Amino acid sequence: MQWADVFTRREYSEIVCDSLAYCQQEKNLTLYAWCIMTNHMHLICSSPTLPDIIRDFKKYTSKKLIKSIQTNLQESRKGWLLWLFKYAGEASAKNEDYKFWQTGYHPVLLHNNMLMEQKLNYLHNNPVTAGFVEEPEHWHYSSAKDYSGNVGRLSITFIE
Known part of the structure; x- marks a missing residue:
């Protein structure tokens, strides 16, 4: 399966963030660190039911992301992205x-x-290594901001 740079659009990253926040509030997911890159994401997390949470998270976000791509009038890559995900599904x-x-x-x-x-x-250094930002805390979709003493997009439990 190819990797597609889906998360270059904020609306798609926000779907993932909203779903992670829901899992934190409703499914007992503890999030220690996270980072959404353009075509993948990393989590440091825990839960007594982690496999179930990940399964549900992926199922929900997959449907929501596909629907968002289908209805996004500004999505210039719509045909290609949907073809890619359809091909992978088949x-x-x-x-x-x-x-x-x-x-x-x-x-x-x-x-x-x-x-x-x-x-x-x-x-946290993934976006720096990729050349997107100079400092990890400058990447919006990451917990690096929290670890630098500021408040980030999602609530986290600090690793000590």
């Missing part, structure tokens, strides 16, 4: 109409402080 084992997210998720157990710090730095 190729999937579930034979879905559209497949937005990759199958599964890639949990990594952060079992010590060194590993936690390494992943936190990687996640």
Whole structure:
């Protein structure tokens, strides 16, 4: 499956943020760090029911994002994006109409402080490494702003 730069549009990133906030409030998701890049996202999070939350999050956001792409009059890539997600859906084992997210998720157990710090730095520096911003806290869709002492887009639980 190809990666598409969907999250270059704020409205699509906002759908993801709103859904994460809902999972925090209603599904017992603890969010420690996050970053939405143009074509993927990273989370450091926990929950007793994490696989279920991720499944529900992906199912909901997939439908909402596809609908948003379909109805967005300013979306110049509409035909290509919908073709790409339709092609991925047809190729999937579930034979879905559209497949937005990759199958599964890639949990990594952060079992010590060194590993936690390494992943936190990687996640927050992703936009810097990609050349989008000079400082991690300048990326709007990231918890780096929170870790720099300001208030970011989503509430987080700090890693200490």
